[in-house]
Structure formats: structure tokens, C-alpha cells
Amino acid sequence: MAEITAGMVAKLRETTGAGLMDCKKALVESNGDIEAAVDWLRKKGVATAGKKGSRDAKEGVIAQYIKPGAKSGLLVEVNCETDFVAKNESFKAFTDSIAKTLVENPGADLEAMRIDAVSRMGENIKISRHQRLDVSGNGAVAAYIHTGGKVGVLVEVGAGNEATVNNEEFKQLVRDITLQIAAANPTCVRREDVPADIIAKEKEIATEQVKNKPPQAIAKIVEGKLDKFYQTICLVEQGFVKNGEITVKEHVAQIGKKLNDEITVRRFLRFQVGEAPAAA
Numbered sequence: 641m642a643e644i645t646a647g648m649v650a651k652l653r654e655t656t657g658a659g660l661m662d663c664k665k666a667l668v669e670s671n672g673d674i675e676a677a678v679d680w681l682r683k684k685g686v687a688t689a690g691k692k693g694s695r696d697a698k699e700g701v702i703a704q705y706i707k708p709g710a711k712s713g714l715l716v717e718v719n720c721e722t723d724f725v726a727k728n729e730s731f732k733a734f735t736d737s738i739a740k741t742l743v744e745n746p747g748a749d750l751e752a753m754r755i756d757a758v759s760r761m762g763e764n765i766k767i768s769r770h771q772r773l774d775v776s777g778n779g780a781v782a783a784y785i786h787t788g789g790k791v792g793v794l795v796e797v798g799a800g801n802e803a804t805v806n807n808e809e810f811k812q813l814v815r816d817i818t819l820q821i822a823a824a825n826p827t828c829v830r831r832e833d834v835p836a837d838i839i840a841k842e843k844e845i846a847t848e849q850v851k852n853k854p855p856q857a858i859a860k861i862v863e864g865k866l867d868k869f870y871q872t873i874c875l876v877e878q879g880f881v882k883n884g885e886i887t888v889k890e891h892v893a894q895i896g897k898k899l900n901d902e903i904t905v906r907r908f909l910r911f912q913v914g915e916a917p918a919a920a
Contacts, residue, residue: 642672652677656687679841683848698914699726700768702792703735704783705743710805713781714743715792715911716770721763731761732789742770771909778802779906780811784818793821795908804901813895813903819881820888821910826875829905834873842869875905 644667652663652674658681666684670676681687700719707713718735725731734757741748750767757765771794773781779798786792797814804810820826828834846865850858871877876889883891888905896903 644668644672648672648674652681656681658687662686679845682845685849698768699723700766700913701726701732701735701789702785702911702913703732703739703789704785704792704794705736705739706781706783707743710780710782711775712743712772713783713794714739714770714772715783715794715909716742717768717792717911717913719766719768719913720761725761725763726789728761731757731765734765735789738767739770743772746772769911773907773909776906778805780805780814782811782814782818784815784822786822790913791822792911793818793908795821796906798904798906800902804899804903807899809895809899810903813892816880816882816891817875817888817905817908820878821875821908823881824875824878825910826878826908827873829875829907831870831874831877834870839866842866875908 644664648667649660649663652658652667653660655674656663656678658666662681662684663677666677666680667674669680678687698719699722700717703716703718705714716735716739718731718738720726720731734753738750738753741750741753754765754767773794773796775781775796775798777798778801779796781794781796783795784793795814795817797810797817799805799810843862843866846862847858849865850861853861871879876887876892878888880886880888880891886894892903892905
């Protein structure tokens with residue numbers, strides 16, 4: 641039997657929001673395995689699949705750069721030691737220059753720029769991750785950095801006609817989608833993108849939660865729970881941030897109909913300072 645420490649209990653509580661005694665019992669039942677303990681708590685209906693446990697306590701900002709023509713764009717996370725430096729205009733200018741350099745010259749050696757910034761700002765600075773999107777066919781990329789620079793979004797939206805990309809309604813749609821991603825934090829574009837092992841786990845958890853129901857009702861209840869799960873993590877199935885009466889998919893279709901074109905959200909990135917790298 642693994643030793644269950646107070647630190648393990650605290651970490652599980654931060655991750656799930658469950659009570660201390662529930663967390664301790666979950667760890668005992670799972671022999672100290674944090675991930676198994678999260679699943680145990682969810683099956684008991686006392687926790688949700690939170691993401692807090694994956695975030696480190698780091699300072700810094702997310703920066704972006706979109707190449708003229710909106711065919712290429714990039715997000716980069718740059719970390720520093722204190723929030724004071726993260727809010728400094730010189731640090732912000734440095735992160736912006738890193739983003740632009742990486743888009744224009746992906747193979748650039750950034751170490752000299754980093755060392756110069758360290759000497760000017762008096763803190764250790766780390767360029768921890770970056771990722772770019774390049775448009776395939778007709779479409780555009782757009783970025784959004786949330787106030788304070790702690791969250792950044794990059795999205796590629798495709799169109800059937802190149803002329804659509806220059807339409808103001810299309811541009812507004814793309815901006816709205818970046819806001820949606822920043823606010824609602826989806827993990828993928830559509831349900832077909834959800835990995836099979838994640839779906840299997842959600843089915844298992846949902847089934848366990850209703851195991852005492854009549855057999856003929858279980859399948860229907862599990863299907864309903866899965867639909868709600870998809871509405872949480874799949875971008876196009878989320879309620880649209882500017883009109884919760886419709887989904888993102890429905891809003892995109894409405895704009896496509898107005899422009900007589902088929903518009904598709906192809907992929908996106910969402911960076912948050914200090915979190916484990918993730919993309920869809």
C-alpha cells in the first residue's frame with residue numbers, strides 16, 4: 641500500500657474540488673495513483689475533470705504574431721520570475737519581438753535575445769513553448785491575447801472562396817471565435833476529434849454513476865451525459881458566447897449562408913501561462 645501524504649491529498653483536492661476526506665479515501669482506494677483517484681471521485685459524483693492540477697505557478701505572458709495576409713500566425717509563451725516583470729512594457733515588447741522573429745524566421749537563434757533581456761530586466765527568462773499555424777487553401781488565421789497576457793488563442797478558419805476571407809463579416813466571425821476559445825476553453829473543434837480513450841473513460845464514469853438504474857435506461861442516460869460532455873469540450877458544440885441560444889456551429893453556418901460560402905473552423909491553439917502544452 642502506497643503512503644498517502646498530506647501533500648497528495650492537497651493536490652487531489654486542488655485538482656478536483658472534492659472534500660479532504662473524499663480525497664483521502666480516493667487515494668487509498670487507488671493506492672496513491674492521482675489520476676485513478678480523480679476517476680474514482682468522478683464516479684462517485686463528487687468531482688469534475690478539472691485542469692488546475694496541470695498548471696504550474698509560473699509568471700509570464702502569451703504573445704502572438706500574425707504575418708501580413710493572415711496566412712501564418714504563432715503563439716509563444718515566455719516566462720519570468722515575477723508578475724512585476726510580466727507586466728513591464730519592456731518585457732511585453734520583448735515577447736512580441738520573439739513572436740515576430742519566430743514567424744519570419746522559424747530557425748532563428750533566440751538565445752542572444754533572451755540573454756540580453758535577462759541582463760536588462762534582472763530576472764531569469766525562459767521561452768518555454770511556441771507553435772504556429774499556416775493556412776491550408778482558402779482561409780485565415782487570427783489571434784487574440786486576453787487582457788494581462790495570461791491566455792492566448794490562435795485559430796485557423798477556412799472558406800470555400802478566397803474572396804470570403806476579405807469580407808468584414810468573415811473577419812468578425814473569426815474574431816468572435818477567438819474570444820469563444822479564450823472564454824470557454826474547449827479542447828477540440830468537434831466530437832470526431834475527441835480521442836477514443838477519453839470517450840471510453842467518460843462512458844465508464846457515466847455508466848458507474850447510473851449503475852443502479854434500470855438496464856434499459858442506462859444507455860440513454862449515458863448518451864445524454866456524453867452529449868453534455870461534448871458540449872463542454874468541443875468548440876462547435878458550445879453555446880456561442882454572444883448568443884447562448886445557438887451553438888458555435890449554428891452561428892458559423894448562419895454567416896456562411898449570408899456569404900454564400902462554406903466556412904469551417906479547422907483547428908486552434910489555446911495557451912495559458914504555466915499550463916501543460918495543449919492544442920487542438
